[in-house]
Amino acid sequence: MxxxxxxxxxxxxxxxxxxxxxxxxxxxxxxxxxxxxxxxxxxxxxxxxxxxxxxxxxxxxxxxxxxxxxxxxxxxxxxxxxxxxxxxxxxxxxxxxxxxxxxxxxxxxxxxxxxxxxxxxxxRFGEQEGEWIAAQAAVGGWFTAHADWLGSVFADDSSSPYADSPWRREKGGLWDVGPHALSVLLPVLGDAETVTATRGPDDAVLLAMRHGSGAASSATVGLTAPAAAAGVEVTLRGTAGVTSLPRRQDGxxxxxxxxxxxxxxxxxxxxxxxxDIHFGLRVTEILAAAEASLPALMPHGS
Structure with a gap:
């Protein structure tokens, strides 16, 4: 061939x-x-x-x-x-x-x-993470979940090669690392039927979702976390107990x-x-809905 x-x-x-x-x-x-x-x-x-x-x-x-x-x-x-x-x-x-x-x-x-x-x-394509996601989707019975997906790309002490990225600077962590959080939560909990968002410090955004399974989830995403606070954690709670996304072992x-x-x-x-592209489209739709729900930025000192 x-x-x-x-x-x-x-x-x-x-x-x-x-x-x-x-x-x-x-x-x-x-x-x-x-x-x-x-x-x-x-x-x-x-x-x-x-x-x-x-x-x-x-x-x-x-x-x-x-x-x-x-x-x-x-x-x-x-x-x-x-x-x-x-x-x-x-x-x-x-x-x-x-x-x-x-x-x-x-x-x-x-x-x-x-x-x-x-x-x-x-x-989704990491060996340990992918296996964990598939296993939790098969178990089911999840009541709630929370994801922290926080980078320090734009932190004051950042040396990230992505710190000069105009689109990341404009769109923030919601659009850069938000897709990662959704890629883990959606296959386990089902599609997000409702989503709202709240602003945190700098570009940080807190998402709240209700899923097709009935489960509720939240996610904090951002690119301006202090280096000591950056990292990824996803925790699920349900009838099978409590479990967390394994840390990546490979690059x-x-x-x-x-x-x-x-x-x-x-x-x-x-x-x-x-x-596939249809899952990618759905992630875009959810992020756009979350962005639309964000309150407008207030001027400093107001």
Whole structure:
């Protein structure tokens, strides 16, 4: 069988540290090339991984069976539509988009083209986390849950490579790490039937949800936590007792390899993955509803 060809859109820190190395090392795909908004960065990244840069996204699409995207959501969404229209399977980053209309456009394009899609939610494809999520979904009987998903990207003492990210600065933790929290809570507790949000310090947001199972959950998300307070915790309480999401033992490259495997399986079988574009769309809809419920920011000193 011909090895599927996959290209990469994006040259930022996430593309350099995870996407490109994982695609170059994956035995099941041929890393065809890279396109980036900065041609010199695309050329350097392509050289580092023994592939080639492309001058335009459409030239890359024409040379690929699938594309992986590591770009800001407002850039990712329209390019994903074009890739789907060119017949490329999609390995997307979260969030799929920060507007419901853009996310729906990607889902509609994928459906029209009949292509496979996977959205890379790190926890869902991590070995320990993924097994835990599946096990808790099977157990059921959960009464309530709480998630803390707090980064220190914009803390005063931050050295994060994402501190210069304009879209994260604009949209905050709700849109950057909020998708991770939802990707764990939704498959265990069911769809969020209602969601409200309250502002915390800086960009922190507290979500409150009622799920299809009847369970209630809350989540605190943000990117400005002090370094000593940053981290991830998810706790479930129900008839089976109390259980917590295991801490990640592997780097994101392992989870990304599993996401590539999931895309290949979906493309080969025609069966949608649980983390496909429609799940990504639903996450966008919930986050948009939460954002709409937030009270307006008050001026300092008011």
């Amino acid at each position: 011909t090895t599927p060809r996959i290209g990469l859109l994006g040259t930022g820190p996430w593309a350099r540290s995870v996407h490109a190395p994982a695609l170059a090392a994956h035995p099941g795909v041929r890393f065809t090339g890279i396109w980036g908004r900065r041609p010199e960065a695309a050329a350097a990244l392509a050289q580092a991984h023994r592939t080639r840069p492309y001058e335009t996204p459409d030239e890359l699409f024409a040379a690929c069976d699938a594309v992986a995207i590591a770009l800001p959501p407002s850039v990712q969404a329209p390019l994903a539509v074009r890739a789907a229209e060119a017949g490329c399977h999609l390995l997307l980053d979260k969030p799929v988009a920060t507007s419901v209309s853009e996310a729906r456009a990607v889902a509609a394009a994928a459906d029209r083209a009949g292509i496979a899609s996977v959205v890379f939610f790190t926890a 994101p490259d392992v989870a990304y390899r599993h996401a590539v495997d999931a895309l290949l399986t979906a493309a080969d079988t025609g069966l949608p993955n649980a983390c």
